Amino acid sequence: MVQRWLVEETPQGTIGREVQIIDRPDRIGALSSPLAWKILHELAKAPDYPNALASRLKVHEQKVYYHARRLQAAGLLEVVREEPKRGAAARFLAPTAEAFAIVLKGRGTPMTSPMLPHAGIVTQFLEEFSHDGRFAGSIVVGSPYTHGPFNTTSRDSPYAVELGFFLGRLFGLPKGLVVRLDTEVKAQGAEKEDLILVGGPVANIITMDLNPHLAVNFDWKQVWRMESSRTRKPYSDEQVGLIAKVRSPWNAAKTIVLLSGLHAVGTMAAILGLTRFAEDVLDGYTPGEDFYRVVAGQDRDGDGRLDAVSILE
Structure with missing residues (x-):
C-alpha cells in the first residue's frame, strides 16, 4: 500500500497525518455504508472491540461485526491488540492510517512543503x-x-x-x-x-x-x-x-x-x-x-x- 502525508494548517499549528492511498475500488465499497463510515471514525478516536463499539453506537453487534470484517478485508482496519473479556479474547480494532485518499492520475500542482519551506x-x-x-x-x-x-x-x-x-x-x-x-x-x-x-x-x-x-x-x-x-x-x-x-x-x-x-x-x-x-x-x-x-x-x-x-x- 502506498502511503503519503497530509499536511494541514490549523489555528493550533501545522499538523501532519499519515495518508494511505486507496488503490482499489473494492476498498471504497467497504465504506459505502453510513454505519461503516461511523465505525471508522469512532475507532480513529480510540481502538475498541466490536461488542463495546456496538454499545457506544447503540446498534446491534452483528451489524458492527459485519462492517468491521469488511473494513478489515479492505485494509482499512486492523487488530492492534487483544485482551481477555468474559472468557474470550477481545480484538481491539483501529484504522490502518490517520487518513485515506484517492489519488487521480495527473501531474499534480508543484508546491512548497510547509514542513520544509525550501x-x-x-x-x-x-x-x-x-x-x-x-x-x-x-x-x-x-x-x-x-x-x-x-x-x-x-x-x-x-x-x-x-x-x-x-x-x-x-x-x-x-x-x-x-x-x-x-x-x-x-x-x-x-x-x-x-x-x-x-x-x-x-x-x-x-x-x-x-x-x-x-x-x-x-x-x-x-x-x-x-x-x-x-x-x-x-x-x-x-x-x-x-x-x-x-x-x-x-x-x-x-x-x-x-x-x-x-x-x-x-x-x-x-x-x-x-x-x-x-x-x-x-x-x-x-x-x-x-x-x-x-x-x-x-x-x-x-x-x-x-x-x-x-x-x-
Missing part, C-alpha cells in the same frame, strides 16, 4: 538521488579508523547525522543501507553510483581522489587552504565549507555532491548551508551544470555552535 529547491538540486520517491545513491563518510595518506580518522562523519535527518524529510528510505565508509567505496569503486561525499580530503579519501577534478579544490602543499580556479581566491579559515555538485570523473552518467570543509567545522558549515539556507546557497543553480558554493559558518548567537552561513563565492 524542499523544492533541494529536491531539484538532488534530483539524481531520487528514484520513485526513495533515496538512490550513497552518503559517503570518512572511516573512524586510521586510514589514508594522512593516517587520520574522520571528525566530519558525525555531521552526516544532521544531513540524514534532513534527507529523511525529502526521500523515502531504500531497501539497503544509505551510509558507506570511504574505504568501502574505494575498495568497490566510486564509479558505480551517485554519491554524496561528507568531509574534506584528509577525512574522506574519495574526496581526495575527487579533489584534482574540482574547480574549487583543496591545497595542502604550502599551507592548508581551499583555492578557486574560477576567482583565484584562496580560503584558509577553518570555518570555510564547500558545497559542490559535479559529474563523476569516473562515470559521466553519475553525480557527486560534495559537502566538505578545510576542517570538520567547515564541513558542518557546508551541511548547514544546504539544510537550513538552501534558498540563498543554491541560488543560481542550473540543472546539468557543475555547481560550486563556498560558505563560511557563523555563530551569531554566541553559543559556540554554528547557526548561520555567509556566502563567499
Whole structure:
C-alpha cells in the first residue's frame, strides 16, 4: 500500500497525518455504508472491540461485526491488540492510517512543503538521488579508523547525522543501507553510483581522489587552504565549507555532491548551508551544470555552535 502525508494548517499549528492511498475500488465499497463510515471514525478516536463499539453506537453487534470484517478485508482496519473479556479474547480494532485518499492520475500542482519551506529547491538540486520517491545513491563518510595518506580518522562523519535527518524529510528510505565508509567505496569503486561525499580530503579519501577534478579544490602543499580556479581566491579559515555538485570523473552518467570543509567545522558549515539556507546557497543553480558554493559558518548567537552561513563565492 502506498502511503503519503497530509499536511494541514490549523489555528493550533501545522499538523501532519499519515495518508494511505486507496488503490482499489473494492476498498471504497467497504465504506459505502453510513454505519461503516461511523465505525471508522469512532475507532480513529480510540481502538475498541466490536461488542463495546456496538454499545457506544447503540446498534446491534452483528451489524458492527459485519462492517468491521469488511473494513478489515479492505485494509482499512486492523487488530492492534487483544485482551481477555468474559472468557474470550477481545480484538481491539483501529484504522490502518490517520487518513485515506484517492489519488487521480495527473501531474499534480508543484508546491512548497510547509514542513520544509525550501524542499523544492533541494529536491531539484538532488534530483539524481531520487528514484520513485526513495533515496538512490550513497552518503559517503570518512572511516573512524586510521586510514589514508594522512593516517587520520574522520571528525566530519558525525555531521552526516544532521544531513540524514534532513534527507529523511525529502526521500523515502531504500531497501539497503544509505551510509558507506570511504574505504568501502574505494575498495568497490566510486564509479558505480551517485554519491554524496561528507568531509574534506584528509577525512574522506574519495574526496581526495575527487579533489584534482574540482574547480574549487583543496591545497595542502604550502599551507592548508581551499583555492578557486574560477576567482583565484584562496580560503584558509577553518570555518570555510564547500558545497559542490559535479559529474563523476569516473562515470559521466553519475553525480557527486560534495559537502566538505578545510576542517570538520567547515564541513558542518557546508551541511548547514544546504539544510537550513538552501534558498540563498543554491541560488543560481542550473540543472546539468557543475555547481560550486563556498560558505563560511557563523555563530551569531554566541553559543559556540554554528547557526548561520555567509556566502563567499
